[in-house]
Amino acid sequence: MTETADILLVDDDVLIQLMVEDVVAQMGHRFHCAADGAQARAALKRQRFDLVILDRRLPDTDGLLLAQTIQADARAPFIVLSSLSASHDQLLGLGLGALDYICKPVEPALLRARIAKHIDAPREAPEDRVVTVGTALQLNTQTRRLSVDGRTEVLSPAESRLLVHLIHTLDRPSDRLEISKAICGREWVYGDRTADVLVSRLRRRLAGSAVEIVTVHGLGYLLTVKPEG
């Protein structure tokens, strides 16, 4: 399970929004936010979520009134995060189908653990993430296996990230700053040759294939499909 999930927070408290966003981001999932019932319904209609975190006190409704919509239409699992902590409130939430009922205030680490319990459970069979360039090249970003020219190469993590980035920006040149960020997540500083060395290594891996990494002098690199030949 290295799959990223989509998590929707329904809460109008900005401090909670920031905290949850931080937690969700750290877990490697995608964060979405709705500040009231109307926004929540719109979001739920727009896309599917792997988990919804509901506050009860919303500007325009009680969060639990969304529960029905969530279950009937979106069929998404949800948990309640509320300052209404009385037993009968918790009972109501759990009775309406909440997977969990967490009382504010809650520490980020604990929220994270609770979220993890429910995200990890209903995980689909993790699909292999494969990116391709036509029929010339297939890269499994999980195993980092690259099928090319009939062979199979196993890339290093950085090589894999570089190739993914180049494929995403096919035919468009990337400068070193962009590449450095995509590969190592840091700023490029003058004199850093890491990208160049990785490009060099990747070129050898791609030898004989239908694609090539072209140097754009004074700028950076781009991946392109070789003209017939």
Next chain:
Amino acid sequence: MTETADILLVDDDVLIQLMVEDVVAQMGHRFHCAADGAQARAALKRQRFDLVILDRRLPDTDGLLLAQTIQADARAPFIVLSSLSASHDQLLGLGLGALDYICKPVEPALLRARIAKHIDAPREAPEDRVVTVGTALQLNTQTRRLSVDGRTEVLSPAESRLLVHLIHTLDRPSDRLEISKAICGREWVYGDRTADVLVSRLRRRLAGSAVEIVTVHGLGYLLTVKPEG
């Protein structure tokens, strides 16, 4: 599920015992009770439970120390019911694999709702007694006997669970988090080398067979069938 389940309470507080017994009986499940760690171990050895409810403060131990036994041997789901309500206590419990962490005091109705969440959850399909990889390898998960390369090896429980997991995810890499969950039912924390050691031991067992465990550097491991040779 509408079937009656067996629920074990591990708690020495008579008032709690009475309350939980009442709740469990009302739900139509069978109630079992252990007043300390020793009794709990004995009970877990004697029979299988659908849910274990653990107190932390026990006469002879911390309830969480039973977590390992519960998961390793009995593979029973468990929740913690404790008056230790600090965030780090809850984190510890959830990290060790508890499905839920309920803080005392708790009202019967709320406890009932929480229990229902975990009892009603879809029970895992009973696993195959024998799992195989082609004709190369057969593992009886009951006796933990592994037929491989003409020999018969007897695996330890953890080795067996690891191999089962790797077979279920054949040719797909599993990270340490996934492996740790599958083997020990708990979160993986940075620095935990248990999985690595087990992989190492399992590799020795599999020596000479047609399969091998390959390392995916920076990620984890995967089981694959060796190419001809």
Next chain:
DNA sequence: GTCGTCGTTTACATCGCGTTTACATCTTGC
């Protein structure tokens, strides 16, 4: 109690790989 089993932790050897260095080669602007 002692002993055996087994999961875990510790310790250390080894390896992989991102990075740096060094130098060859190429591009560009003059």
Next chain:
DNA sequence: GCAAGATGTAAACGCGATGTAAACGACGAC
């Protein structure tokens, strides 16, 4: 054509990840 800077790439470096033997500690058997 030439100098200056940019790029290509082999080799070396070093840190963190992995392999694994051994120690440890909890538990069950007796």
